Amino acid sequence: MTLVERIKETAKNKKGWNLKTTAEKSGIGTNSIYKWKTQTPQADKLASVAKTLGVSVDYLLGETEKEEPMNDTRDMEVEEALNSMRSYQGQPISDEEREVMRGIIKGYLDNKNKK
Structure with a gap:
């Protein structure tokens, strides 16, 4: 599963949002997440999306199946x-x-x- 697919699935399942709404709620450009299909996201923007969705960056990147965000x-x-x-x-x-x-x-x- 790609980064964008994981964000899309997580946003839909946890919040009922599409990618555009997720980007807006994360305070990034409305088409930013779509661009991540071909471009590497900036760390701060990816972190913002993860925080908005209540998951860790590692989860979005597919590095772990644990959704929990970093609270430490x-x-x-x-x-x-x-x-x-x-x-x-x-x-x-x-x-x-x-x-x-x-x-x-x-x-x-x-x-x-x-x-």
Whole structure:
């Protein structure tokens, strides 16, 4: 299932909305979600859609079947840190690098909280 298909299904099942209404309620352009069929969404816009639908970004991306949104403030701080990260020569980090960095940051914070 693609990102757009998952958003469409989730919006319909949870809220009774179509993609246009979902985009409007998320505070993004009315055709933004449709464009994600061929374009990679900006992280903040995808996060806004996830929040509006009450699910996690990982769920929308098909990375997990757990719909629960991130309620942990720490998780939001990790996402904000990842959004500001850049790789060599100021280029945005790739999705693969993002996942690696997310794991490193969460592992560090989990270890730190155990002490």
